Amino acid sequence: MNQMSMDVGTALGSSEAVADAAPKMTARNVAVSYGATQALRGVSIDVSTENVTAFIGPSGCGKSTFLRCLNRMNDTVASARVTGEIQLDGKDIYAPDMDVVQLRARVGMVFQKPNPFPKSIYENVAYGPRIHGLARSKADLDGVVEQSLRRAGLWDEVKDRLADSGTALSGGQQQRLCIARAIAVNPEVILMDEPASALDPIATAKIEELIDELRGKYAIVIVTHNMQQAARVSQKTAFFHLGSLVEYGDTREIFTNPREPRTKDYITGRYG
Amino acid sequence: MTERLATGAPTAWGSDAMQNRIRRRYRQERLFRGLGIAALALAGGFLLFLLTTIVASGWNSFRATEVQMAVTFDPARLGVDAAAAKADPNLLAKANFQGIMGDASDAQFGRGVRIVSDGAWLTLRDMAQADPSILGTTQTVWLLTTSNIDQLAKGAFDLTIDAADLPVTATEIALWKRLNSEGKLRTGLNALFLTGADSVDPELAGIWGALKGSFLMLIITLVISFPLGVLSAIYLEEFAAKNRWTDIIEVSINNLAAVPSIIFGLLGLAVFLNTLNMPRSAPIVGGLTLALMTFPVIVIASRAAIKAVPPSIRDAALGIGASPVQVVFHHVIPLALPGMLTGTILGMARALGETAPLLMIGMRAFLTSVPQGFTQPATALPVQIFIWSDNVSRGFVEKTSGAIIVLLLFLLLINGLAIYLRNKFEVRW
Numbered sequence: 001m002n003q004m005s006m007d008v009g010t011a012l013g014s015s016e017a018v019a020d021a022a023p024k025m026t027a028r029n030v031a032v033s034y035g036a037t038q039a040l041r042g043v044s045i046d047v048s049t050e051n052v053t054a055f056i057g058p059s060g061c062g063k064s065t066f067l068r069c070l071n072r073m074n075d076t077v078a079s080a081r082v083t084g085e086i087q088l089d090g091k092d093i094y095a096p097d098m099d100v101v102q103l104r105a106r107v108g109m110v111f112q113k114p115n116p117f118p119k120s121i122y123e124n125v126a127y128g129p130r131i132h133g134l135a136r137s138k139a140d141l142d143g144v145v146e147q148s149l150r151r152a153g154l155w156d157e158v159k160d161r162l163a164d165s166g167t168a169l170s171g172g173q174q175q176r177l178c179i180a181r182a183i184a185v186n187p188e189v190i191l192m193d194e195p196a197s198a199l200d201p202i203a204t205a206k207i208e209e210l211i212d213e214l215r216g217k218y219a220i221v222i223v224t225h226n227m228q229q230a231a232r233v234s235q236k237t238a239f240f241h242l243g244s245l246v247e248y249g250d251t252r253e254i255f256t257n258p259r260e261p262r263t264k265d266y267i268t269g270r271y272g
Numbered sequence: 273m274t275e276r277l278a279t280g281a282p283t284a285w286g287s288d289a290m291q292n293r294i295r296r297r298y299r300q301e302r303l304f305r306g307l308g309i310a311a312l313a314l315a316g317g318f319l320l321f322l323l324t325t326i327v328a329s330g331w332n333s334f335r336a337t338e339v340q341m342a343v344t345f346d347p348a349r350l351g352v353d354a355a356a357a358k359a360d361p362n363l364l365a366k367a368n369f370q371g372i373m374g375d376a377s378d379a380q381f382g383r384g385v386r387i388v389s390d391g392a393w394l395t396l397r398d399m400a401q402a403d404p405s406i407l408g409t410t411q412t413v414w415l416l417t418t419s420n421i422d423q424l425a426k427g428a429f430d431l432t433i434d435a436a437d438l439p440v441t442a443t444e445i446a447l448w449k450r451l452n453s454e455g456k457l458r459t460g461l462n463a464l465f466l467t468g469a470d471s472v473d474p475e476l477a478g479i480w481g482a483l484k485g486s487f488l489m490l491i492i493t494l495v496i497s498f499p500l501g502v503l504s505a506i507y508l509e510e511f512a513a514k515n516r517w518t519d520i521i522e523v524s525i526n527n528l529a530a531v532p533s534i535i536f537g538l539l540g541l542a543v544f545l546n547t548l549n550m551p552r553s554a555p556i557v558g559g560l561t562l563a564l565m566t567f568p569v570i571v572i573a574s575r576a577a578i579k580a581v582p583p584s585i586r587d588a589a590l591g592i593g594a595s596p597v598q599v600v601f602h603h604v605i606p607l608a609l610p611g612m613l614t615g616t617i618l619g620m621a622r623a624l625g626e627t628a629p630l631l632m633i634g635m636r637a638f639l640t641s642v643p644q645g646f647t648q649p650a651t652a653l654p655v656q657i658f659i660w661s662d663n664v665s666r667g668f669v670e671k672t673s674g675a676i677i678v679l680l681l682f683l684l685l686i687n688g689l690a691i692y693l694r695n696k697f698e699v700r701w
């Protein structure tokens with residue numbers, strides 16, 4: 001147990017959590033129920049641009065559910081009911097005058113299961129910039145596509161086959177394609193639901209580099225089952241368990257000195 | 273079982289009980305395959321039988337028999353002035369070609385013996401109008417024979433039985449034998465069958481009138497039911513709230529698809545003819561009636577196609593800020609299009625073969641002209657088949673099968689188109 005704790009400890013990233021200027025997104029007392037089942041209750045978290053936030057917790061504890069509240073993707077689930085308050089730049093995103101379409105362009109998402117469009121690799125990445133009119137010319141768009149694919153660490157593998165279908169890529173490549181697609185829109189907040197679950201160590205390192213690079217410019221939330229990864233890339237960590245937020249704080253604190261015994265058990269792998 | 277799993281003893285694959293079970297499994301597999309093949313063979317056999325009977329009795333309708341005879345284009349008998357007619361061939365339009373044809377027939381085959389079809393004078397008129405210089409001369413021409421001679425030439429009658437039991441007279445048989453031996457009969461392509469409309473004389477009856485009626489109707493049906501059906505399906509699947517009202521609408525549409533077609537005919541009669549006073553027997557009314565019938569089919573097929581689009585694709589598009597309409601038009605429709613088109617085309621194929629509702633709105637009129645527009649009286653191919661099948665004359669029996677061949681060919685064409693479009697637009701994953 002101590003050994004594991006040590007391992008995670010050594011994985012901790014070099015960057016310390018810095019004081020938040022002003023949180024990009026704030027969630028207060030958020031609860032979600034799917035029909036009669038309560039999936040999430042009483043979650044309050046701040047997400048900032050300065051710090052990468054990691055969500056950890058056992059399967060089914062509500063990490064994806066909470067993430068989907070932040071860009072209102074739960075609107076598409078007919079049975080989902082969201083209560084509480086979530087703000088983006090101090091504006092309630094569930095307010096009636098909120099433009100959901102614009103919200104989702106500002107709060108981008110990489111889904112847990114890779115879901116490329118059954119279109120070409122190029123089209124997959126170019127779609128977002130195109131519908132939002134972000135590129136002025138074809139050359140401009142080409143540039144956005146290349147840069148996004150490069151940042152997602154996929155460019156070298158696909159640069160000669162941009163016209164191939166995105167669905168013909170391997171699982172890990174699809175995952176990076178989806179990351180490229182999300183960042184191509186230049187969102188202010190990026191929500192990543194297990195973006196490296198199907199990636200080899202090299203591709204994972206690329207994604208972690210990307211996250212590091214984006215930190216400070218974008219607010220990033222990452223869901224992960226990999227403790228080392230959470231420790232490496234994040235400065236803030238939230239531990240969810242059975243639909244509640246158990247502990248939320250600086251990653252260094254959570255991994256070296258958790259307040260809650262449940263957190264400690266989970267991080268050290270004792271959790272059953 | 274759990275005990276054995278718990279003890280970890282290896283499975284006894286060689287035991288008798290196990291071997292018996294394995295043998296039984298293989299036996300069941302063989303039996304099932306055998307049944308499947310038998311069912312397929314039976315269905316194939318029926319299809320083959322159906323097609324061979326229809327083709328055997330129908331292919332002759334695409335051929336017609338002509339007789340060679342000498343016709344004198346006598347201007348006096350025609351009732352025209354030769355010089356004037358040569359200057360203006362249009363004057364020949366009302367000339368008495370029946371007269372000169374009758375004279376020639378009486379002279380060469382005997383008074384009152386009908387060998388040449390009543391409608392064959394049109395050939396003479398066309399000849400004279402194309403080349404008025406033949407006025408005053410005698411020409412050797414090939415003219416369409418009556419259905420009886422045509423049938424004799426095609427060998428439709430069993431001549432070994434008593435002539436009194438045959439629908440042809442002994443005179444006709446004798447004449448046919450004589451003309452045949454003189455080489456004055458020939459059988460060739462029956463252009464009239466493919467270009468004409470209905471007629472009381474089987475040798476003059478064609479399917480073009482009915483076919484065009486069907487086309488005109490299907491255009492109306494497609495133009496009305498495709499956009500309505502697809503838009504309804506998209507709205508119901510992608511935009512409508514899921515509540516009691518949409519449930520009721522869904523059930524109603526499903527029931528509508530199961531309503532017998534004759535009911536739609538009654539509806540068309542009540543609404544389009546009796547209430548809206550639209551013209552009777554017109555393709556527009558037939559098309560609207562068939563559109564009512566095809567609409568639910570298209571809605572159901574389109575909804576199924578839309579449902580089959582994985583929700584993750586919608587999530588992906590919504591997640592980068594596409595609006596619901598963009599999601600539908602950029603992602604859902606392209607993926608659902610093959611299914612929508614297949615459903616639509618199969619619905620159209622069903623509409624093409626539909627008879628009962630058209631009978632209700634008066635599309636079974638006897639029409640000897642090809643319809644010229646959506647509001648002119650018309651009939652439809654299946655209705656034409658129905659009308660001809662009522663006729664016992666040997667010539668119409670042949671025409672019935674001929675029209676069925678044409679209908680089947682068009683259905684084949686439509687289904688082929690459905691398969692082609694499905695493959696063309698199918699997005700490979």
Ligand SMILES: Nc1ncnc2c1ncn2[C@@H]1O[C@H](COP(=O)(O)OP(=O)(O)OP(=O)(O)O)[C@@H](O)[C@H]1O
Pocket residue numbers: 034039057058059060061062063064065066077079112
């Ligand atoms: N669309 C839905 N309808 C009904 N229940 C749902 C739905 N989505 C999630 N749930 C339920 O909500 C709870 C939380 O699910 P969620 O997907 O948020 O878990 P998670 O923490 O992301 O798990 P994992 O790590 O396995 O991805 C689960 O019990 C799940 O069954």
Ligand SMILES: [Mg+2]
Pocket residue numbers: 063064065112193
């Ligand atoms: Mg999840």
